Structure formats: C-alpha cells, structure tokens
Amino acid sequence: MEWIEIFDISLLRSLLRSTAPIAIVGMAAAICSAAGVLNIGLEGKMLNAAFAGVAASYYTESMWAGLAAGIIAGIVTAVLFGLLSFTLGADEVLAGLAINIFSLAGTTYLMRTLFGQAGFFSDPKIVGVEPIYFTFLEGTFLEPFLSGFTYSVYLMFFIAAGLHILYYRTRLGTAIRATGENPEAAEDAGINTVRIKWLVTVFSGLLAAISGLFLSLENLTMFTEGMSAGKGYIGLVASSFGNATPLGTFGASAFFGLGDAIGIRLQGVYELDSRLILMIPYALTVVVLILIGIRQRLKVRPVAIPES
Amino acid sequence: MDKFSFKDVLVTFAGLFITTLVAWVLITSTGNNPSEVAKYLYEGGFKGTRNIANSLYQATPLILTATATLISFRVGMFNIGINGSMYVGALYAGWAGYKFTNLGHLSHVTLCILIGMTVGALWMLLPALLRVYAGVSEIISTIILNFVAVLFVSYMANGPFRADPIAPATARILETAELKQIFPNSQFNTGFFIAVIVAILAHFVLNKTTFGYELRSGGDGLVGVYPSRFSSYLGIPSDRSAIIGMLISGALGGLAGAIEVLGAVRYFFQELEFNQGFDGILIGILGKLEPIGAIIASLFYGAIKNGGFFVDYKTDVAREIIIVLISILIFFVSAQKIVKGLEKYPIVKKLDSFFSRKKM
Numbered sequence: 001m002e003w004i005e006i007f008d009i010s011l012l013r014s015l016l017r018s019t020a021p022i023a024i025v026g027m028a029a030a031i032c033s034a035a036g037v038l039n040i041g042l043e044g045k046m047l048n049a050a051f052a053g054v055a056a057s058y059y060t061e062s063m064w065a066g067l068a069a070g071i072i073a074g075i076v077t078a079v080l081f082g083l084l085s086f087t088l089g090a091d092e093v094l095a096g097l098a099i100n101i102f103s104l105a106g107t108t109y110l111m112r113t114l115f116g117q118a119g120f121f122s123d124p125k126i127v128g129v130e131p132i133y134f135t136f137l138e139g140t141f142l143e144p145f146l147s148g149f150t151y152s153v154y155l156m157f158f159i160a161a162g163l164h165i166l167y168y169r170t171r172l173g174t175a176i177r178a179t180g181e182n183p184e185a186a187e188d189a190g191i192n193t194v195r196i197k198w199l200v201t202v203f204s205g206l207l208a209a210i211s212g213l214f215l216s217l218e219n220l221t222m223f224t225e226g227m228s229a230g231k232g233y234i235g236l237v238a239s240s241f242g243n244a245t246p247l248g249t250f251g252a253s254a255f256f257g258l259g260d261a262i263g264i265r266l267q268g269v270y271e272l273d274s275r276l277i278l279m280i281p282y283a284l285t286v287v288v289l290i291l292i293g294i295r296q297r298l299k300v301r302p303v304a305i306p307e308s
Numbered sequence: 309m310d311k312f313s314f315k316d317v318l319v320t321f322a323g324l325f326i327t328t329l330v331a332w333v334l335i336t337s338t339g340n341n342p343s344e345v346a347k348y349l350y351e352g353g354f355k356g357t358r359n360i361a362n363s364l365y366q367a368t369p370l371i372l373t374a375t376a377t378l379i380s381f382r383v384g385m386f387n388i389g390i391n392g393s394m395y396v397g398a399l400y401a402g403w404a405g406y407k408f409t410n411l412g413h414l415s416h417v418t419l420c421i422l423i424g425m426t427v428g429a430l431w432m433l434l435p436a437l438l439r440v441y442a443g444v445s446e447i448i449s450t451i452i453l454n455f456v457a458v459l460f461v462s463y464m465a466n467g468p469f470r471a472d473p474i475a476p477a478t479a480r481i482l483e484t485a486e487l488k489q490i491f492p493n494s495q496f497n498t499g500f501f502i503a504v505i506v507a508i509l510a511h512f513v514l515n516k517t518t519f520g521y522e523l524r525s526g527g528d529g530l531v532g533v534y535p536s537r538f539s540s541y542l543g544i545p546s547d548r549s550a551i552i553g554m555l556i557s558g559a560l561g562g563l564a565g566a567i568e569v570l571g572a573v574r575y576f577f578q579e580l581e582f583n584q585g586f587d588g589i590l591i592g593i594l595g596k597l598e599p600i601g602a603i604i605a606s607l608f609y610g611a612i613k614n615g616g617f618f619v620d621y622k623t624d625v626a627r628e629i630i631i632v633l634i635s636i637l638i639f640f641v642s643a644q645k646i647v648k649g650l651e652k653y654p655i656v657k658k659l660d661s662f663f664s665r666k667k668m
Contacts, residue, residue: 293442
C-alpha cells in the first residue's frame, strides 16, 4: 500500500472524530484565554465529566442521565475552580493544577472503590451515545461526509460558529475580550470583570464536560484511568495557536486531529511501535509550541496565552 | 513567599480538620469503616521498623521532586514536568548502571547519578528556552513533555534498551551501581540521605548565598508572576536565572528517578510508574516553597502514602484517597484570602508576631 492511499474518506471521518474533543475543549480554553483566565483545570473537568457520565449511565441505564451527570460534574468542577481563583484568591495555575490532580486521583479512587475495577471500567449496562444517521442523505455523495457521527462532531461546528458570533457581534463578546486585554480599562467602562471571568469559567466547564463525555460515552462506552490523556492541555495549545479566537482554535484543533487520524491509519498500514503512534499528538503539540515561539519571536501576532 | 507564620499553620490545621471530615464522608459513603481505615493508615505509616523504613523510602523521591518544584517556582517558572525528568533520569541512570563495567562502587554510583541528573536537566532545556526566548508558557510545554516522557521511556524499555526476551525491561544494574538497602524487607536505601542532603543544600544556596539571591530575584514573592523587570533593574539577568533554575529543577527530578532505579527497583521496566513529580508539586506548596518545609511535608506525605498502601491492601478503600485528600488540603492552603482573612483577628496577629520574633 502506498502512503498516499491513506488519504481517503475514512481518514476524513477519523479526522472529524479526532478533532471533536480537542476542538470543543480548545474553544473552552480560548474563551477563558480571551477573558484573561489561564484555565489549566480543563483536564480535570473533562475527566470528572467523563467519569460521572459513565457512572450515571451505568446506574440508571439511561444515556440522558449519563450526559446530564457529566455536564453537572463539569460545571461543579468549574465552580470549584472559580471559587478558589476568584473568591478565595488562590493562584489560577495552582488552583487548576490542584483540580487536575484531585480529579485524576478522585475518579480513579471512585472507580476502584465503587466498581472494584483497576485500569478501566466497562459494563454492558453503560448506555453510550449512538451515531446519528440522516436518512435523507442516503445514497447521495454527501452521506459518507456527513452521516453517522455522534452529536459532538456536529456540535463542534455550531459551537465554533456560535462563539465567533458571540465574540465579534455581541456586547458580551466585547466585554469578554476587553476583560482579557485590559481589565482596568474594562472596569472603568463599567464591566464587572469578576462576573465575566465567572461566566467564561462556568461556560468552559460546560464545554469541557461535552468534550469529556465524547471520550467516555460517544467514542467509547467505558471509563479508563486518566482517559483525557492531556487533551485539556492540547486544547490550551490549540487555543494559543489560534490566538484564542474560536475559528483559529478550531483550525488548530483540526491540525491536531489530522495528526491523530494519520497516526491511527499508519498503525493499520505499517507495523510501527504503538508507543510511537501514541506519541504523535504530544510530539505535534511540542512542534506547535515551537511554532508559536517562532511566531512570537517574529512578532506577527500578540501573545495568546495570558500570563497569569 | 512569606516565611512560615502562625496563620499558615492555623490554616493548615484547619484544612487538615476539614480534610479529615471529607475523608470520613468519602469512606463511609463507599461503605467502609473510617476508624478501621484510620487504624491501618497509622499502622502502615508508623508501626514497626519495616513500615517506618518504607515510609522514609516513599519520602525519598518526594523530597527531591518537592525541592525541584520549589526551586523552579522561586525562579518564577512553573515547572510541572518534573515527572518527565524523573522518567528519563531513571531510564538513563539504569542504562549507565549496566553499561559501564570495571568501575568501583563509588565512581559507578556517582557516574549513574550524574548521567540521570544531566538527562533530567536536558529534558527541561527546551521548555526553558521556549519560555525565555519566545514567551511560550512553560506550564503547558512541561506538562506535554510529561506525556512524551512516559511514552519515550516505555518505547526505549521495549525497543533499544530491552534485554529481557519475555518482559519489556532493561538489564539489571551491576552491583557496583547499587545504592545499598539498609533494612531487610524494605526498599529504603542510602538515596534517602542524598535527598535530605540535597534539600538542605538547596536551603543554604537559595537563602544564604548571592547565587541563590540572584536565582530568587526572578520570582520570589511573585509566585505566579513571570521573571519580573525588577531584577533586571538590579542588573541581575533574570533570563539566565530562569534557565538555570529550570535546569536545576530538572536535574533534581532526574536524581529522584536515578535513586529509584539505583536504590530500589534496580532495573528499568515498561510498567514502572512514577507520579512523585506531581506529588512533589503538592508537597512543595504544602511546605511553603521552602526546602526545609519540603523535607517535613515529604516525611508526612511519605508516611501517609505508605499507610495508604496498607489501607488499600487491607480494605476496599483505594489508595488514591490519599492524593484526593492532599489535593483538598492544597485547596485550603492555596486560598490566600483565607490566610489573609485570619489577620483580622488580634489573637492571630499577636501569635504571629510572637512566632516570627522567636525565629529571628
């Protein structure tokens, strides 16, 4: 098989599936960065949501209960981050890190103690999210491109578009960007910056939860220890590469998704060491960080990750 | 950062009290008996020579990773990648342990440790340079490098360094490269003393020397703020101190990994799992970013960690509960406003000044 043959429809489908979790959490990071909040804790929010989703789905055997529990878990974690950083005056980075360590240990603890499972938890009682098939597309050339994905893959386009409109067409968007760019001036202009920061934090919790639920209930129907595997951080890098704009972040996430998808395909074609394949997203992230560095040296665009 | 003060101690104890309450809820709600868990936690941590030795063994890498954390934080760099340094340091110290023959005991151990430290330091070079010369957040780059490190060492143990045809592991280190284990049935080894000496050395260098002052001037009192302009007004190159601080931090991470391999495991294998780099961040903060504080907090953490293993073994409660509880404690300690809020009370103020006077 020639290497060029891996570029086909199934690669594109795989690309969309790999992009979804990174893009959604990346946009959570972007909106936080835009408001001047360095949200390291996204990783923990994803994990908590992924676990809560699986646990609730297991106990109730209902997909909706799983999704609701996951979203509540993500938002509760976000509120915890907000309480620590904005109300109790903890350093944002420390609060985010503590939340990530707390979430990783907490979900592992609950999985081992409640279900007696180490490593991963999978059970037929866990109801996952089924892909959506559009019957009206059947037989058309669009079918392989558009049909048969789970909801997050469609949702990410709407989130990107919606955030773009929010950013540039609404007063709230202006207030968010003003808070990030110049908090003092924003305060003078009558914007309650603390309230804006709370708002984006809670919203980022919602997005991170959707991303986490994608991992545990859509892509797979199981929970594994630390299953977010750095996607929250990769999302932060994507938002930085995309200058904290929704569409830029989306594009950067697609780049990571492409790397992921090619890795998955290569694994099927060549007998590569699985560890090297698994390393692709992280190696790509390092490359992107270097690119961000070069761009900053050239001063093409301003620094995107806020310096807390 | 401020020195230890009474109100910090007060917050820590209040945090401990609330953490204990949370622990009680967590344990009861998962159908276990809290007093039984407490008993095993105590026994596993402190009862008998073997458990005490094991607790000290658990504390060994933590002292180093906590010191590594605090050094990087105090030069104004958030190094979250100490775990990565630990992995690569452990891998290459183990490699040096079987590769170099015909060496004496002392020279072989020293060589292995130096190689581990060098590799650990080099692992931090890219994030440091990216941060200082291109303004790329070292927080993210070091976190991502942790993931790279895990996969890299696992690849090496499986591929180029693999010696065992059945298990993905390197060859055993030679006897000349071993750090001696002192107690029977315990992995406690002489590396503990290396760790303590390094931390004490760090205390003196950071607090008593000009070099330490230059290092700190970048970030001290400004945790969370990047190398300030302040130090460059004084003619101190804060860029240089940021890079040096990161490299020292990485070297100590590598040392922690080297001691694990040379003193306890004696070879590197694929499933070898480290998380002391992350624990070290929590401990460094608990110890108020002071090396002596790091030693004390590590001894405490090591004991409850070892107790946690015993709890895990004896009951249905998973050992991760320890990390959950410590991170809840960190929530309290890092909440500056709780600490500041205490200053309102005259009694706290009085005790505070009393204790700080005594320190002078």
